[in-house]
Amino acid sequence: xxxxxxxxxxxxxxxxxxxxxxxxxxxxxxxxxxxxxxxxxxxxxxxxxxxxxxxxxxxxxxxxxxxxxxxxxxxxxxxxxxxxxxxxxxxxxxxxxxxxxxxxxxxxxxxxxxxxxxxxxxxxxxxxxxxxxxxxxxxxxxxxxxxxxxxxxxxxxxxxxxxxxxxxxxxxxxxxxxxxxxxxxxxxxxxxxxxxxxxxxxxxxxxxxxxxxxxxxxxxxxx
Amino acid sequence: xxxxxxxxxxxxxxxxxxxxxxxxxxxxxxxxxxxxxxxxxxxxxxxxxxxxxxxxxxxxxxxxxxxxxxxxxxxxxxxxxxxxxxxxxxxxxxxxxxxxxxxxxxxxxxxxxxxxxxxxxxxxxxxxxxxxxxxxxxxxxxxxxxxxxxxxxxxxxxxxxxxxxxxxxxxxxxxxxxxxxxxxxxxxxxxxxxxxxxxxxxxxxxxxxxxxxxxxxxxxxxx
Numbered sequence: 001x002x003x004x005x006x007x008x009x010x011x012x013x014x015x016x017x018x019x020x021x022x023x024x025x026x027x028x029x030x031x032x033x034x035x036x037x038x039x040x041x042x043x044x045x046x047x048x049x050x051x052x053x054x055x056x057x058x059x060x061x062x063x064x065x066x067x068x069x070x071x072x073x074x075x076x077x078x079x080x081x082x083x084x085x086x087x088x089x090x091x092x093x094x095x096x097x098x099x100x101x102x103x104x105x106x107x108x109x110x111x112x113x114x115x116x117x118x119x120x121x122x123x124x125x126x127x128x129x130x131x132x133x134x135x136x137x138x139x140x141x142x143x144x145x146x147x148x149x150x151x152x153x154x155x156x157x158x159x160x161x162x163x164x165x166x167x168x169x170x171x172x173x174x175x176x177x178x179x180x181x182x183x184x185x186x187x188x189x190x191x192x193x194x195x196x197x198x199x200x201x202x203x204x205x206x207x208x209x210x211x212x213x214x215x216x217x218x219x220x221x222x223x
Numbered sequence: 224x225x226x227x228x229x230x231x232x233x234x235x236x237x238x239x240x241x242x243x244x245x246x247x248x249x250x251x252x253x254x255x256x257x258x259x260x261x262x263x264x265x266x267x268x269x270x271x272x273x274x275x276x277x278x279x280x281x282x283x284x285x286x287x288x289x290x291x292x293x294x295x296x297x298x299x300x301x302x303x304x305x306x307x308x309x310x311x312x313x314x315x316x317x318x319x320x321x322x323x324x325x326x327x328x329x330x331x332x333x334x335x336x337x338x339x340x341x342x343x344x345x346x347x348x349x350x351x352x353x354x355x356x357x358x359x360x361x362x363x364x365x366x367x368x369x370x371x372x373x374x375x376x377x378x379x380x381x382x383x384x385x386x387x388x389x390x391x392x393x394x395x396x397x398x399x400x401x402x403x404x405x406x407x408x409x410x411x412x413x414x415x416x417x418x419x420x421x422x423x424x425x426x427x428x429x430x431x432x433x434x435x436x437x438x439x440x441x442x443x444x445x446x
Binding site for chain 1: 237239240241242243272273308309315323327329331334335338340378379404405419424426427430432433435437
């Protein structure tokens with residue numbers, strides 16, 4: 001996540017934090033539904049995500065979902081609505097740039113596919129990689145990015161290249177009408193106003209562990 | 224993150240969500256300090272992270288940090304305090320299990336090191352990998368995990384092995400007194416009560432992009 005380098009979001013009613021929580025609620029609802037729950041209260045959703053019930057109600061009210069007192073929300077309805085809001089009620093064709101370690105690791109990452117993000121084209125600029133096949137995808141020459149992006153109707157790209165190449169890669173992608181980028185390179189990308197960038201930060205997760213070891217004497221099973 | 228499979232956290236005053244926000248505040252404070260800010264208000268910290276000022280004040284009050292009206296918080300003090308709370312005011316020796324794509328990608332991931340998480344030992348069970356060197360680290364035989372963990376005083380491990388091996392790996396690590404695990408395998412690990420597990424979920428980040436493309440007509444630069 002970028003949290004430090006982004007401009008303030010004033011005009012958008014739904015904040016990034018809310019969107020992230022919607023993704024969590026979606027998973028909680030799936031979990032609840034799979035276990036036979038058909039209704040769920042804001043308090044239950046809050047407890048599953050370590051939030052307050054008021055926060056949950058506020059988040060859901062942004063798109064007009066209001067639970068009923070004593071009943072709560074219908075699980076299936078709410079899940080479907082959140083999927084629609086997040087945009088995962090359909091599939092997205094995704095381009096992955098970088099067939100190095102992290103890129104190839106992402107090809108194996110089932111959760112993208114499960115949530116409807118289909119990696120359709122894999123690029124690299126390394127002649128020793130171009131033409132090779134990983135997970136059934138042939139590595140394409142990034143030099144041909146324009147036609148591949150167009151042909152696969154791609155709006156979302158994942159950048160998994162070394163830091164020093166990331167900016168030129170994103171510039172090129174934007175030139176091909178890619179509109180959103182998930183960036184694994186540890187630099188802040190400079191992009192025009194109409195492009196979305198999300199930076200993956202794995203260090204945040206490991207800090208939860210150092211916190212736990214530093215402070216908690218009675219851990220729960222998972223955090 | 225695991226949010227769906229964890230038991231409710233009742234006894235711990237500071238929730239996972241709060242800890243995650245502390246990590247964000249830490250980065251915001253670093254960003255602010257680097258730009259010359261010496262004091263910061265809860266509203267400013269809130270704006271940088273798309274939260275309410277009340278939420279920021281509540282999170283910080285857990286460990287006794289109270290801003291002063293009209294002045295706010297001292298940036299350096301607050302940053303130092305949060306580092307101490309999260310446990311990143313010192314370094315942690317970390318073991319990485321799995322020298323595959325994701326494992327090797329994590330060796331290149333500077334942010335772990337920057338936050339004080341030092342990958343000291345790299346394991347695999349593949350004879351073709353054992354003895355090879357990646358990023359200056361020799362791949363050790365996971366069969367010798369006990370002595371390496373002990374010698375390097377390791378409490379935190381990263382699991383980057385295929386799903387079907389992850390449970391046996393974590394069982395073995397726990398037997399070696401590892402107490403916290405960052406899990407990249409897409410399964411829910413079963414661990415005793417006194418062990419911490421955090422699951423890395425990269426799909427959450429990409430959902431913010433589909434949300435943005437689905438809903439927002441005037442994106443800001445980054446999210």
